[in-house]
Amino acid sequence: MSDLAPTPGQTVGPFFGYALPFTGGEDLVPISHPRAIRLHGTVYDGAGEPVPDAIIELWQADEDGRVPQVEGSRARDGWTFTGFGRTPVDDTGHYSFTTLVPGAGSVGAAPFFAVTVFARGLLHRLLTRAYLPLDDEAAAADALLGSLPEERRDTLVVRPDEHGFVFDIRLQGEGETVFLEHGTS
Amino acid sequence: MTHSAPPPGPDSASTSQADVDAEMAAITAAYDASATVASDPETQPRLNYPPYRSSLLRHPTKDLHHADPEGIELRAPVFGHRDVGRLESDLTIQDGGEPIGERMVVTGRVLDGDGRPVRHQLVEVWQANSAGRYIHKRDQHPAPIDPHFTGVGRTLTDDEGRYTFTTIKPGPYPWKNHLNAWRPAHIHFSLFGTDFTQRLVTQMYFPGDPLFALDPIYQSIVDPAARARLVATYDHSVTQHEWATGYSWDIVLTGSHRTPFEDVEEEIA
Numbered sequence: 055m056s057d058l059a060p061t062p063g064q065t066v067g068p069f070f071g072y073a074l075p076f077t078g079g080e081d082l083v084p085i086s087h088p089r090a091i092r093l094h095g096t097v098y099d100g101a102g103e104p105v106p107d108a109i110i111e112l113w114q115a116d117e118d119g120r121v122p123q124v125e126g127s128r129a130r131d132g133w134t135f136t137g138f139g140r141t142p143v144d145d146t147g148h149y150s151f152t153t154l155v156p157g158a159g160s161v162g163a164a165p166f167f168a169v170t171v172f173a174r175g176l177l178h179r180l181l182t183r184a185y186l187p188l189d190d191e192a193a194a195a196d197a198l199l200g201s202l203p204e205e206r207r208d209t210l211v212v213r214p215d216e217h218g219f220v221f222d223i224r225l226q227g228e229g230e231t232v233f234l235e236h237g238t239s
Numbered sequence: 240m241t242h243s244a245p246p247p248g249p250d251s252a253s254t255s256q257a258d259v260d261a262e263m264a265a266i267t268a269a270y271d272a273s274a275t276v277a278s279d280p281e282t283q284p285r286l287n288y289p290p291y292r293s294s295l296l297r298h299p300t301k302d303l304h305h306a307d308p309e310g311i312e313l314r315a316p317v318f319g320h321r322d323v324g325r326l327e328s329d330l331t332i333q334d335g336g337e338p339i340g341e342r343m344v345v346t347g348r349v350l351d352g353d354g355r356p357v358r359h360q361l362v363e364v365w366q367a368n369s370a371g372r373y374i375h376k377r378d379q380h381p382a383p384i385d386p387h388f389t390g391v392g393r394t395l396t397d398d399e400g401r402y403t404f405t406t407i408k409p410g411p412y413p414w415k416n417h418l419n420a421w422r423p424a425h426i427h428f429s430l431f432g433t434d435f436t437q438r439l440v441t442q443m444y445f446p447g448d449p450l451f452a453l454d455p456i457y458q459s460i461v462d463p464a465a466r467a468r469l470v471a472t473y474d475h476s477v478t479q480h481e482w483a484t485g486y487s488w489d490i491v492l493t494g495s496h497r498t499p500f501e502d503v504e505e506e507i508a
Contacts (some may be wrong), residue, residue: 073365125319138316159310175293
């Protein structure tokens, strides 16, 4: 098989705001959905300051752990769960999705949200995972979490709050989020 | 009334282009002298590229952590014509009048690392107008806004993975990285593959741009062959008689982690 060299990434820049966000991008389900939860957090830079010009994408399984393969993310009908969301952060670096709790992809697997981060100043997108809260035994059994020291592992696990979960993203420095590469870059 | 360049504002960096050039040259020299430059050339931008000042506090300091893709990461979101209007690939017809500038067609294929076409997938673009101005409230460059040009387009790739946009050639524009900093003309592209791990946002440039050597964003891809992959080719077979110039640009995503066998299974199912 051929192995073509990949096209490099570049920063999303400062001017994506009129191009990438779309109406309802942050609502994978309506807020009125009986099992709607909130996944939200703040993006921080290496000085601990909020990053006000980032955009976050969310990609996740449904409640049964199935991977949605249906269109309609950009033109939501309010009934179809497409599994994809996109939202810019606000001026305080905060993002918020309304969604469902993802199920496990296979028996015993630790469920997670796939999260992608783009920002001005970030030269290539960053991929990470936001795991649902899990006990030490389950974390140790997970291929990714089990390969990380505890303090780094914690950066990938959401924190419960009143309406769902908090997942802060720290691009640099203390508590720096673990970002991923998948072996074929 | 005369127009003159505004004086440098309080937020204009004081670093000169020559200072930035020297920083970039030092990074290039270190890369050229590295042991792996021939056997394992870099393919992506450096996340930590100090000549691009905004990257200083926004790059991870720890290495990216290897993970085998699992579950959701082995698939990508699905988009269809419900999501993307058929006219959205023509940026010259969006607002009731003809935009000013050099009309052009840009086309190419989206491929995975094995050369397989990425079919029926979303491609999004955004760009400055011919004067180098974005329709964005944060763009304060005193160049004219074109009332007939938003600079936003989207399309779905076809059965061969091909996308085609009709647009206006964007102009270069100044930015505040350092004194008298200018971006080479570019079109922003956003791409999805068949796996979410292939997600890519990048910029397409035009051949022969004199600003390439001066631009820290372009130069953040330190390998010259790698950054040349962002430059489109003027293609006279794409140019249309008495209508538009043509450019070709193929995009290769990182390799799919799904095996051909899995894809065959899907097609049968």
